[in-house]
Amino acid sequence: MSSELYASIHAAEFPAQALLRLRTDLRAQPVSVLDGPTLQETVCSLNRHAVRIGAVPCMTRLEAEGINGLHLLPRSKEVETAARAVLMEYAAKFSPRIERVREGTECALALDITGTERLFGPPEELASRLRDEMATAGFRVSIATSANFHTARMKSAATRGITIIPEGEEAPALERLPLASLALTKDHEETFELWGVRTLGELGALPEVELVKRFGTAASTWRAMAHGTARHTFQPIEPAFALKEFYEFETPVEQIDSLLFIGARMIDNLVSRAAGRALSLASLDIGLELEGGRSHHLVIHPAVPSVDRKFLLKLLQLEIDAHPPDAAVVSLTLSAEAGSSHKLQLGLFAPQMPEPSRLDVTLARLKAIVGEDRIGSPVLEDTHRPGSFRMARFVVNAKPSAAPIDESPRMALRRVRPPRQIQVAMHAMEPIAFIDGDNRFEITANYGPWRTNGCWWSQDAWDAEEWDILATDRTGVAVGCLLVLDRLRNAWRLEAFYD
Amino acid sequence: MPTAQTLRLEIERTLENRFPAALTSMTRSIYEVAPTGVASVDAVLEGGLPVGAICEVTGPESSGRTSLTLAFLAGRTEAGQVCAWVDADDAFDPESAAASGVDLKQLLWVRCRNECGLARAKPWTRLDQALRATDLLLQAGGFAAIVLDLGNMEPQHAMRIPLATWFRFRQAADRTRCSLLVLGKTAYAQSSAAVVLESAPFQLESAGGSVWRGSRFEMRHGRQRSTSLPAGARKPPASTWFASSVWDGGRRA
Known part of the structure; x- marks a missing residue:
């Protein structure tokens, strides 16, 4: 019995999924993603609602615009890169050994899940939890598990939902899959088409020696893959942990509310990812690309690292309100720095103190009222110049309670x-x-x-x-x-x- | 023969139209107070300023309002608590506060600004900012004392603060156990204030006629809603207190 076990995750129509992950309002709408040079754009990806109303891949923009109710979004490579990182991050919760299988308009990952039964249960349970986790991140994926790497990969790409392939059942599981699963060259595909060979089952039934005579040694690999016996050297990648989200708007946005709508979803994702590693968000870096090529940069530093979504969103809102961009926003980037979760030791006899997260919001609101430089703790300068001081950021420090000094009052x-x-x-x-x-x-x-x-x-x-x-x-x-x-x-x- | 209990009930029933429960001792509430740091003023206030209430310190300029308030804040920050100073006129002097013993790290200073950038601009904006800032700080909670400094504000402007605002401040102060001190030329909070202190200059002291050593101020309370004194008992008279100048090294009681 083989000791290997793989799970393959396949996210079809990835450009559309990456964009809709942050646009929850469009998920139930027909959406197509356009790619290509201006005036020659074609549909490269679309969701199932778009398929239902008649949209098909490779439609021109003109044809797509002719379909009533179809939302057209431009493809964004940066959004896809950010989404791919998120997909990998969620997959890494189940196995540290991940191999990137496919990129482009599809995103596929293979996980080495050998020996994870005691952690996540049998493959059926693991696959179910994996799918739920991906759904939380905003992805619809198909999953296949098999003891053979290629079998899991091809099966997840060709079918929807979850497929569990027991060991020894690889060939029957693959026999109905089309030859396209093998990623053959166009010439080879045409040859097989002429022979009337259309599925992996039909290819696997051909004699190996005759195949090699006609196609070379590669044919032996195809046949092994069709039987589910092809070997593969796993090449794991080590994704860097970067809390970053990116979204490019289809049209420049002037309303702060629209920014916050996307920002809220981004913060949700960042918080979930940080919380998955028992971390909090220590700072939030906001990058706004503006119309005209300029950029606007803001930073939020909560008093204590936090995973409170509402609190972080409020800080984001107040920060953007206090420093609004002077032009329409083209894209929004949120990068977070992870910090250890806040722990506070409370005491029965400790003096009352403002709650750090609530105080942060209060201070941000006060800054909006009186100005950023007009609130804080005064710090006396080291000079003899009368009346010299500077304003420092107000930070609540737990100070031990001391007996009042018996000093006479001073004239102020x-x-x-x-x-x-x-x-x-x-x-x-x-x-x-x-x-x-x-x-x-x-x-x-x-x-x-x-x-x-x-x-x-x-x-x-x-x-x-x-x-x-x-x-x-x-x-x-x-x-x-x-x-x-x-x-x-x-x-x-x-x-x-x-x- | 009627018992003492019966007699007391009969007397109370007879007099109930004029004196309700004439012979029954009234229950007294204990109000939490925080000392001001000035012994003679604490004596007038029966221990200090009330916690979780609005206290008004009123008087003209140079009447010791700010000195007394800073002395109070010094005690609060020394006890490890956090205070805030909402400065409607941007008149707060950090050097004086530090000299009074206020731990500046424990103090949040909110400096209201003139929208127009003119010194003599209409005060409505600053007053509005001060009220909104005070409201936010009271709602946030955790501050032992918040000073709403309307010391330079002309009464005709500050008197226009709606009573509903003071009611809201009073409730928030009570809920968050915060002493809200209002500095002003006159009392503004009316029935929402638990204590109104009236401050006045009394006497100046100098050393050898060449150095100003300090001032003596007079303090009397105009109104006190809660008192631990029994009904009919006389309140102490107004007291005087001394504030030494920052450069005076001598200590006074």
Whole structure:
């Protein structure tokens, strides 16, 4: 008894399947995919709904447009490449040994499933689970399992659904398949046609020596394949794990909603693929190709790696809302970086903290309201320049609770941004009154001047005199404020109020 | 002979039109409070500012509103909690906050902007941004304190905030156990505010007439919805408190 066992996956009409995988709205519609140079485009792939209404492969665009209700999509090699990677990724859940069998308008993979019975059960069960998994990824595939590689490959390509071929039953399983399954040259096909040989069963019944005399040694291989006994050296490939999705729109898209419709499906796929490896999405790279050849690039960094589809979609929406593309979008690429799943140790006595994923969405919404650079945690700069700070990204840090410091409260400033130009009346080198707009303030007490200067070697030089002022306006209301004399420009400014 | 229980019931029934349950002690609720970090103000507030409620700190400029609020935030961030400052006028000074003891890493600062880019632009946009930002932060939850800074906003503008907004804020603050502090020139939240503090400048202190060492402020509470004091008991009078200047090294009680 052979110890080998193969499962072959065959996705027919792959260009159409690759496009419809992300266009769930078109799955129940008749769709044809056009390929070829402009004005000479022909139908290269179509779904079963299109076949029902009369579409056939190799129709010209003009003929296809004549069919009522038929959706025509342009073929996209990039979409097919991305879809092929996804197909392989899902297949890799069942076996690490995968061989690429066929490309082009069909996509076929062969899996070495030898010894997987204890993991996935008998071949029937494995094939069923494999088909379900592919359906989850958005592919309709036919599957065949056999102890012979070529038998599984040819059978899956020629039949629909699941076919389990027991060992020793290869020849009967293949006898009705057409000769096209052997991928013969046109001349050989014509010769067999003249002989009246149309199926593998008829080919297998021919004497081997006579065949070799007429066709050469290759005929021996054909005959062995027709019998299901041809040998094959398995050549496994090692697909790189890349979380990437691509979609090219048939017409440039201006509406963000349309982008998000495809984006949602892409995020679903990325999350499923990452979750299949017990990973989360740590960052999301959004690439938008725009009309006119330009591109628009955005990056989303959730506070913690996440597999929450709704949360990631909301972040995507808010990011695109905050930085909308300035032209119609031709294609959308989502690339994700995988990260380990977030684990949070909660404590009964830990202080309440914002939930990281919810906070991310809140911060993104706030950025949309006030602007990206106007929200965050203030960080004081390492300089003596008064009022210098920068905004840093707000990150929730679990900080151990400490007892409050017994410190007296400090007088705080309320900044005037931007500082207002004022007119100051001086007497004996001291300010005695100032005018701020329409208001005149009499200074009752002044403390200063406190001189600071720095960066004299650069254009950012400052040289200022600070005065702490207690003043009263015409109504008698007292205010404490900080006045600054800019010595470089010889101008007075109202910088802040004490409060 | 009637028992004491019977007598009490008879007296209560007789007086029930004027005093419901006259001789029955009323159940008192315990309200969670967080200290402001200023002992004399905490004494007036019976422990501190309420948690899960709206507190208004009102007063003119230079009345100590911001200093008191920063002292409160310093205590919250020191306890490992996260706070937010929604700045309608972009007046927050990070240096003052750091000097007051606020852990800036634990503070989210939302700076509202002028759409027109003009300093004297109509304040509606900034006010609208501040309200929307506060709403989002309250709904997000997890913040121990959120400061809605309307300190420079003219009352005629801020008074137009609908009452429904304050009701929504009050409910959200209660649900998320967040202290929502509203800084303003006057009280805006009306019945939605649990505490209204009225702040006023009191006295300036200087050292040798050449250095401003700090200011003394007066604080009184205009309204307090929940109190642990028994009915009829007198509330403490307004208190004064001292805030030293940042450059003053001396500590005060």
